[in-house]
Amino acid sequence: MTALPTPAPISEVAGLTRSAFDAEVRPAGEPVVIRGLGGDWPVVHAARAGDEALVAYLKRFSHERPVNAIVGAPEIEGRFGYTDDLTALNFNRGQSPLAPFLDRLLRDREHPRPYAMAVQSIPAADLVPGFERENGHDLVDASVVPRLWLGNAIRVATHYDLQENVGVVVAGRRRFTLFPPEQVANLYMGPLELTPAGTPVSLVDPAAPDLDRFPRFAEAARTARVATLEPGDAIYIPFHWWHAVDSLGPVNILMNWWWSSAAKPPAAAYDALLHSLLALGSLPDDQRAAWRTMFDHLVFRPDRDPAAHLPENVRGVLGDIDDELAARIRQTLAHQLTQPT
Numbered sequence: 272m273t274a275l276p277t278p279a280p281i282s283e284v285a286g287l288t289r290s291a292f293d294a295e296v297r298p299a300g301e302p303v304v305i306r307g308l309g310g311d312w313p314v315v316h317a318a319r320a321g322d323e324a325l326v327a328y329l330k331r332f333s334h335e336r337p338v339n340a341i342v343g344a345p346e347i348e349g350r351f352g353y354t355d356d357l358t359a360l361n362f363n364r365g366q367s368p369l370a371p372f373l374d375r376l377l378r379d380r381e382h383p384r385p386y387a388m389a390v391q392s393i394p395a396a397d398l399v400p401g402f403e404r405e406n407g408h409d410l411v412d413a414s415v416v417p418r419l420w421l422g423n424a425i426r427v428a429t430h431y432d433l434q435e436n437v438g439v440v441v442a443g444r445r446r447f448t449l450f451p452p453e454q455v456a457n458l459y460m461g462p463l464e465l466t467p468a469g470t471p472v473s474l475v476d477p478a479a480p481d482l483d484r485f486p487r488f489a490e491a492a493r494t495a496r497v498a499t500l501e502p503g504d505a506i507y508i509p510f511h512w513w514h515a516v517d518s519l520g521p522v523n524i525l526m527n528w529w530w531s532s533a534a535k536p537p538a539a540a541y542d543a544l545l546h547s548l549l550a551l552g553s554l555p556d557d558q559r560a561a562w563r564t565m566f567d568h569l570v571f572r573p574d575r576d577p578a579a580h581l582p583e584n585v586r587g588v589l590g591d592i593d594d595e596l597a598a599r600i601r602q603t604l605a606h607q608l609t610q611p612t
Contacts (some may be wrong), residue, residue: 275480278448281506292410296507297435302449302496303507305410307438309526310503312406317566318442320500322380322522325442326373331397333373337366343425349518350426350476351387351467358475360467362387369398376423380521381489389422391468393524408505410437411528420525429458429473429515433541434529436508440500445524447506448477448494450513457491458513463545470541477515491602546604 275569283304287296309315317328343351354361372390379385395403395417403417418443418507429450450458458473466472475481475488482489499508499519508514510531551562569577569589578589588600 275489275492277496278492281447281449281496281498283498287410289409292507294315300509302447302509302512303581304498304500305437305505305507307503308408308505309406309441310339312439312441312503313401314406314441314524318524319596322377322442325522325524326377329373329399329402330370331368332402332449333369334400335368335370337368338372338390338393340365340367340372340390344385345386347387348426349424350428352428352472353391353461353474356464358463362467372421376421376522379423385423385521387423387424389420391420391422392418406441406526408437408439408513411530415528415530417526417528420523420527422523423521424523425518426478427516428467429475429477429512429513430468430470431511431513432508432529433470433511434512434531436527436529437505438508438525438527439505440502441524441526442502443518443520444499444501445523445525446497446499446517446519447508448493448515448517449508451494452511452513454491454494454513456500457487457489459485459488473513473515474588478517546608 281302281304283306284296285306287303287305287308295511314325314328318325320518341351341362341364343349347361351360352467353359369390372388375388375602379388390398398419402419406415429448439449461474463471475485475491477492477495480488480492498506508597553558554562567573578586581589588596592600
């Protein structure tokens with residue numbers, strides 16, 4: 272097998288302030304590890320005292336309402352993703368109150384081949400009400416909802432988020448392997464219609480890449496960056512950076528904050544991608560090239576405002592899209608999509 276380079280370390284900072292985060296880190300568009308951001312949190316102190324102390328701390332806030340959980344058989348070795356034929360996911364979804372889920376994590380610590388278990392992306396205030404008031408930071412706006420991720424030694428396939436992300440390791444250790452957005456063609460996305468959590472995931476296992484099947488991953492590997500986080504450490508992942516996340520112990524917890532500084536668009540960008548695949552994906556090469564030029568000029572606008580030469584009152588969809596215009600566009604699209612081709 273072709274030897275791949277060791278990923279470069281993710282840049283690190285300590286003592287990061289909100290002003291420096293907004294003025295320096297985020298505009299750079301690069302991932303950063305923030306050592307010790309949550310080091311003084313009560314839950315991190317409990318985690319450092321041991322798994323039993325951590326579970327006891329969490330149970331102070333838990334309730335009997337069931338929460339969504341996923342479980343994978345021992346054969347997947349903790350790596351959530353697809354079945355071999357890519358027609359289904361390799362885990363099951365279910366529900367459980369938090370307390371028995373935590374007890375199972377403790378019981379399975381010494382099991383040689385445990386089931387992979389995770390409670391993922393639950394708002395902290397819903398999962399453990401009051402927890403978020405004792406454990407937090409000021410790098411993002413207080414209105415951003417913190418979410419909790421709990422599980423054992425699981426591996427999350429390389430994926431991207433549609434928002435910026437700050438994640439703080441609460442318990443256990445996590446290894447993050449990141450790739451910049453422009454490596455999308457070298458990461459071999461799985462089916463867009465079937466995804467573990469909404470956005471597409473890479474089929475390549477970064478820990479054991481099959482370069483015969485996925486040869487372009489060798490190029491992605493040259494851009495990879497990696498960091499291992501201890502309890503209290505945090506990571507900033509910019510918009511659309513691909514990341515694989517490996518939880519390295521039998522009891523792991525992460526708390527994260529997703530947000531976007533962009534104004535809420537009148538339509539979802541992912542829907543536009545699907546529509547583009549429908550409308551443009553099968554066109555001849557010369558036609559797709561022409562449409563690429565048009566999209567660059569009108570949508571991505573690398574050089575200038577394409578409507579700068581027009582009076583504001585006639586710019587229409589090339590100008591500012593208010594609620595009324597957005598409603599008319601949606602109505603037009605809905606009509607067009609129902610017409611026979």
